[in-house]
Amino acid sequence: MAGETNRQWLLVNRPDGVPSESDFKMAASPVPEPGEGEFVARALFLSVDPYMRGRMRDVKSYAPPAPLGEVMGGGVVGQVVASKTPVFAEGDIVQGNFGWQEYAVSDGTDVRTVDASLAPISTAVGVLGMPGMTAYFGLLEVGQPVAGETVVVSAASGAVGSVVGQVAKINGCRTVGIAGGAEKCAYLTDVLGFDAALDYKATPDLRAALADACPDGIDVYFDNVGGATLDAVLSLINLHARIAICGMISEYNLTAPELAPRPTRALLVNRARMQGLLVHDWADRRAEGIAQMAAWIKEGKLRYKEDVVEGIENMPAAFLRLLRGENFGKQLVKAGDPD
Amino acid sequence: MAGETNRQWLLVNRPDGVPSESDFKMAASPVPEPGEGEFVARALFLSVDPYMRGRMRDVKSYAPPAPLGEVMGGGVVGQVVASKTPVFAEGDIVQGNFGWQEYAVSDGTDVRTVDASLAPISTAVGVLGMPGMTAYFGLLEVGQPVAGETVVVSAASGAVGSVVGQVAKINGCRTVGIAGGAEKCAYLTDVLGFDAALDYKATPDLRAALADACPDGIDVYFDNVGGATLDAVLSLINLHARIAICGMISEYNLTAPELAPRPTRALLVNRARMQGLLVHDWADRRAEGIAQMAAWIKEGKLRYKEDVVEGIENMPAAFLRLLRGENFGKQLVKAGDPD
Numbered sequence: 001m002a003g004e005t006n007r008q009w010l011l012v013n014r015p016d017g018v019p020s021e022s023d024f025k026m027a028a029s030p031v032p033e034p035g036e037g038e039f040v041a042r043a044l045f046l047s048v049d050p051y052m053r054g055r056m057r058d059v060k061s062y063a064p065p066a067p068l069g070e071v072m073g074g075g076v077v078g079q080v081v082a083s084k085t086p087v088f089a090e091g092d093i094v095q096g097n098f099g100w101q102e103y104a105v106s107d108g109t110d111v112r113t114v115d116a117s118l119a120p121i122s123t124a125v126g127v128l129g130m131p132g133m134t135a136y137f138g139l140l141e142v143g144q145p146v147a148g149e150t151v152v153v154s155a156a157s158g159a160v161g162s163v164v165g166q167v168a169k170i171n172g173c174r175t176v177g178i179a180g181g182a183e184k185c186a187y188l189t190d191v192l193g194f195d196a197a198l199d200y201k202a203t204p205d206l207r208a209a210l211a212d213a214c215p216d217g218i219d220v221y222f223d224n225v226g227g228a229t230l231d232a233v234l235s236l237i238n239l240h241a242r243i244a245i246c247g248m249i250s251e252y253n254l255t256a257p258e259l260a261p262r263p264t265r266a267l268l269v270n271r272a273r274m275q276g277l278l279v280h281d282w283a284d285r286r287a288e289g290i291a292q293m294a295a296w297i298k299e300g301k302l303r304y305k306e307d308v309v310e311g312i313e314n315m316p317a318a319f320l321r322l323l324r325g326e327n328f329g330k331q332l333v334k335a336g337d338p339d
Numbered sequence: 340m341a342g343e344t345n346r347q348w349l350l351v352n353r354p355d356g357v358p359s360e361s362d363f364k365m366a367a368s369p370v371p372e373p374g375e376g377e378f379v380a381r382a383l384f385l386s387v388d389p390y391m392r393g394r395m396r397d398v399k400s401y402a403p404p405a406p407l408g409e410v411m412g413g414g415v416v417g418q419v420v421a422s423k424t425p426v427f428a429e430g431d432i433v434q435g436n437f438g439w440q441e442y443a444v445s446d447g448t449d450v451r452t453v454d455a456s457l458a459p460i461s462t463a464v465g466v467l468g469m470p471g472m473t474a475y476f477g478l479l480e481v482g483q484p485v486a487g488e489t490v491v492v493s494a495a496s497g498a499v500g501s502v503v504g505q506v507a508k509i510n511g512c513r514t515v516g517i518a519g520g521a522e523k524c525a526y527l528t529d530v531l532g533f534d535a536a537l538d539y540k541a542t543p544d545l546r547a548a549l550a551d552a553c554p555d556g557i558d559v560y561f562d563n564v565g566g567a568t569l570d571a572v573l574s575l576i577n578l579h580a581r582i583a584i585c586g587m588i589s590e591y592n593l594t595a596p597e598l599a600p601r602p603t604r605a606l607l608v609n610r611a612r613m614q615g616l617l618v619h620d621w622a623d624r625r626a627e628g629i630a631q632m633a634a635w636i637k638e639g640k641l642r643y644k645e646d647v648v649e650g651i652e653n654m655p656a657a658f659l660r661l662l663r664g665e666n667f668g669k670q671l672v673k674a675g676d677p678d
Contacts, residue, residue: 061608226603245607257600264565265596268584268615269400276607 006031009100009315011066014056018253019323023056024072024100024316032105034084040105041078041094044338045308047125048318048331049074049159050224053252072100075125077114079338088113093338095124100315102335112286118294121338126159126330127297127304130279133289134246135163135222137282140171142244142275143220147172150214152233155224156197157184157305159330160246163293164222165194166302173220176213178206178229180325187328192303200229207232217241225250227258234266241272253323305329345370348439348654350405353395357592358662362395363411363439363655371444373423379444380417380433383677384647386464387657387670388413388498389563392591411439414464416453418677427452432677434463439654441674451625457633460677465498465669466636466643469618472628473585474502474561476621479510481583481614482559486511489553491572494563495536496523496644498669499585502632503561504533505641512559515552517545517568519664526667531642539568546571556580564589566597573605580611592662644668 005028013023034040055066055073066072076098080088087108088094096111098104114124126132138160145151151168155161156177165188168175177188177197185197196213203209210218210232217238223230226248237243251258267274282289296302307327309318312335322331344367352362373379394405394412405411415437419427426447427433435450437443453463465471477499484490490507494500495516504527507514516527516536524536535552542548549557549571556577562569565587576582590597606613621628635641646666648657651674661670 223603226601230601230603245603248603248607251601251604257604259598260601261596262565262569262590262599263602264562264569264584264587264613264615265590266615267613268587268617271615271617271620273612273614274603274606275612276603276605276610278607278610281610 004031005029006101006103007312008071008102009312010069011056011072012068014058014065014068016255019053019056019320021316021320026313031103034082034105037085038105038107039080039083039085039088040103041076041096041098042081043076043078043098043102043104043312043335044093045077045122045125046100046312046315046333046335047075047077047129048309048315048322048327048333049131050247050249050252050322052319053249053323073097074100075130076104077121077124078104091339093121093124095129100312102312118290119297122306122308122332122334123304125332126306127163127302128290128293131159131330132163132293132304133282133286134277134279135160136167136289136293137279137285138244138246138277139164139167139220139222141282142277143168143222143242145171145173145220148174149219150174150176150216150238151220151222152176152178152210152214152218153222153224154178154229155247155249156188156194157328158224161222161224162188162192162304162329163302166192166296168220169193170296170301174214174216176210178225184328187305207235210236220244222246223248227251228260230263231260234263237266237270237272239270239272241270243272243274245274245276249323249325306332308332308334310334343370344368345440345442346651347410347441348651349408350395350411351407353397353407355594358392358395358659360655360659365652370442373421373444376424377444377446378419378422378424378427379442380415380435380437381420382415382417382437382441382443382651382674383432384416384461384464385439385651385654385672385674386414386416386468387648387654387661387666387672388470389586389588389591389661391658392588392662412436413439414469415443416460416463417443430678432460432463434468439651441651457629458636461645461647461671461673462643464671465645466502466641467629467632470498470669471502471632471643472621472625473616473618474499475506475628475632476618476624477583477585477616478503478506478559478561480621481616482507482561482581484510484512484559487513488558489513489515489555489577490559490561491515491517491549491553491557492561492563493517493568494586494588495527495533496667497563500561500563501527501531501643501668502641505531505635507559508532509635509640513553513555515549517564523667526644546574549575559583561585562587566590567599569602570599573602576605576609576611578609578611580609582611582613584613584615588662588664645671647671647673649673
C-alpha cells in the first residue's frame with residue numbers, strides 16, 4: 001500500500017437548508033499503517049444514511065456533530081489489509097464506523113467481523129446492519145405490534161421502512177406503507193407483501209388516503225419522515241397506539257422548526273405513546289437480531305433491495321440523492337471488491 | 340323525600356373559548372325514587388375537575404361529550420337515602436358519577452362504598468379518588484421514576500400534581516413543581532417537601548428557571564398544563580426521559596390548537612417517551628392504590644389540601660375558578676352533611 005493514496009471526503013461546510021456537494025471536499029492522504037493493536041481496512045461498501053444530515057449540524061444530537069475539516073463519519077463494510085491485532089486478520093471482512101474514506105485505521109472499537117455465509121457482505125450496513133436492526137428492534141420493542149393490528153410506516157421502501165413493514169407482516173399485522181412514487185408503491189405491495197401503499201407525491205389528501213387504507217384505525221406508526229405525515233397519522237390513531245419516532249427526513253433540511261398543533265391531545269385522548277428510538281439501545285441484542293433476520297432472508301420471508309452507486313468519488317452525490325428520496329432501496333456506494 | 344326538589348345543573352351551551360356561568364342552567368325536578376335494583380344517593384361533596392371542560396365540547400375524547408340540556412356529569416360523594424338493591428344500604432356513603440345534582444338514582448355501575456375509617460369521606464373524589472389514583476398510577480406506571488432522578492410536575496399544588504410530587508419524593512426523586520403564585524409555591528416546598536417550586540406567573544423565562552431548578556436535567560415530567568410549559572420542559576429532558584401527559588389545562592379554552600415546534604426531535608435525540616394516560620386504565624388496581632395512599636396519609640408521608648365551596652348553587656362558579664387557577668388544592672363543592 002505504500003505509495004498509494006487514501007481518498008477521503010471531508011466535511012468543510014455546515015449548510016443551512018439543503019446540502020450541496022460543495023459542503024464536502026475530497027482530500028488525499030497516504031494510506032495509513034496500523035499501530036500496535038490496530039488494523040487498516042479498505043472500504044468495499046460505504047453506507048449512506050439519512051442520519052448523516054444531522055451530523056452536519058453543530059447541535060446536540062445522539063452523537064457529536066462531525067467536525068469541520070475532518071473525514072465524515074459513516075458505516076462501512078471493508079476488508080482488513082494490514083493488522084497488528086490478533087482480533088482481526090488480513091483478509092477479514094469487517095464492518096465499522098470507518099467514515100467516508102478508502103482506508104481507515106481502527107483499534108477495533110465497535111467493529112464486527114462480517115459472516116459472509118449469512119448474506120452478501122453489503123448487507124452488513126443494510127438489512128443485517130444498522131438499518132435492519134433499527135427496524136427490527138424499533139418495531140418490536142417500541143411499536144410492539146400485535147397480530148391483527150394496523151401498522152403504518154413511512155419511507156416504506158427505504159432501508160429501515162422496508163424491513164419494518166415485512167416484520168409487521170411476519171407478525172400478522174395489516175401493513176400500510178407510505179412512499180414516494182408509483183414504482184416504490186408497487187414494490188411494497190407486489191414484492192414485499194404490504195397490504196396497501198400510499199404515494200405521498202400523488203396523494204393530495206394524505207389523511208383521507210390513510211383513513212381509507214386503515215379502516216380499523218392505526219395502532220402502530222413507525223415514523224421515518226416526521227412533518228405533516230406524522231400529523232395526519234396522529235389524527236387516525238387508536239386507543240393505546242404506539243408511535244415509534246425513528247427519523248424525520250422531511251424536516252432535516254428545514255432552517256427553522258416547522259410549527260404544528262401539539263400531538264399531546266391525540267396522545268391523551270387515546271392514551272397513546274410516542275417514543276424516540278436509536279438502535280444502539282439494543283446493541284447487546286445484535287446477535288439475536290442478525291440471526292433472526294438472516295433466518296427470515298433464507299426462508300424467503302424477508303427481502304431487501306440495494307441501490308448501489310459506484311465509486312467513492314460519488315459519495316456526496318449519493319448522499320444528496322438519498323435526501324431527495326431518489327434512491328430506491330438501501331443507498332450504498334461501492335468503493336471496491338474484496339481480494 | 341317526596342315533595343322535596345332535586346336541584347340540578349344542566350349544560351345548556353357549548354362555549355367557544357372561556358366558559359361562563361350562563362353555559363349552565365339550574366333546574367329543579369322531583370327527587371327520584373329508586374326502581375328495582377337501584378338506589379338514590381344524596382350529594383355531600385361534588386368533585387370539580389379540569390377534565391369537565393373537555394366534556395363541554397362536542398368532540399371525541401376519552402368519554403362522550405355531555406349532552407346539551409342534560410345534567411352535567413361528575414364524580415360525587417353521596418349518601419344512600421333510599422335503596423332497592425342489596426348491594427347498597429340506606430346510610431351508606433358511596434362515590435359515583437352522580438353528576439351535578441342533589442339527588443341521583445343509580446344501578447350501582449361504577450359506584451363504590453367509601454370507607455370512612457381511611458380518611459375523611461371527601462377524599463373519595465380527591466386524594467383517595469380519581470385525582471389521587473391518576474397521580475399514583477400515572478407517575479409510577481408511565482413516569483417510572485427512579486431514585487435520584489429529577490421529576491417535574493405542573494399544576495403542582497392541584498389535586499393531581501400535589502400527589503405526583505409527594506409520591507416522587509417518597510420514591511427518592513428530586514422534585515420540582517410549577518404552580519401559579521407565591522403562596523402555592525411556598526406550600527409545595529414548605530409543607531409538601533418539594534425540592535423547588537417555580538411560580539410561572541412571576542417567572543419571565545420559565546425555561547431558564549427550570550434549567551436552574553433541574554441542574555441534572557429532567558427525567559420525568561408529569562404534565563397537567565400543556566402549552567409553552569411543555570415546550571420548555573422538552574428542551575431540558577435527559578436521555579430516556581418519560582413525559583406523562585395527564586392534562587393540558589392551559590389549552591382547554593383555546594378556540595383553535597396552538598402551533599408549536601413538534602416534540603419529535605427532542606424525543607428522538609433523547610430516545611424519550613411521551614405517553615397519554617387515563618386513570619381508568621388501572622381500574623383493576625384501584626384497591627391497591629387506595630390502600631397504599633391511605634397508608635401514606637396515616638404515616639404522615641402524604642398530605643392533601645381541599646378547597647371547599649359551600650352550596651350546590653355555586654357549582655359553575657367553582658368550576659370557573661378552577662379553570663382560572665384560583666383554587667388552592669382539590670376543588671370541591673359541599674352540598675350537604677351526612678345524616
